[in-house]
Amino acid sequence: MITLQISLPEDLARDAKEMGLLKPDTISEILRNEIRKQACNHLLSIADELAATGDKPMTAEEVQEEIRAVRREQHATRS
Incomplete structure (x- = not known):
């Protein structure tokens, strides 16, 4: 757990506290x-x-054909 200290304008801090936001x-x-x-x-x-x-x-x-082409290329370079 980390403890944070923040500085807020008084009116904002008061309103946030009254609303339970702090x-x-x-x-x-x-x-x-x-x-x-x-x-x-x-995203x-x-x-x-x-x-x-x-x-x-x-x-x-098209995706499948690209995969096949890469596999053929890899196979050719290994042979």
């Missing part, structure tokens, strides 16, 4: 939710970048 369990939940939110936003931004490329996704058959 309890360790509540702060942990708030932080976990924010971590999940940021991770999700990061969505990656998805947006991929969509912006204009490339269409490979079909299952």
Whole structure:
């Protein structure tokens, strides 16, 4: 367990305390939710970048053919 000390404006600290937001369990939940939110936003931004490329996704058959080609190449270099 880690102890954190934070500085807040008095009015914010008062309001948060009145709402029970400064309890360790509540702060942990708030932080976990924010971590999940940021991770999700990061994944969505990656998805947006991929969509912006204009490339269409490979079909299952195309993926399988790429796998076969790599395996043939590896087999040829070993022989």
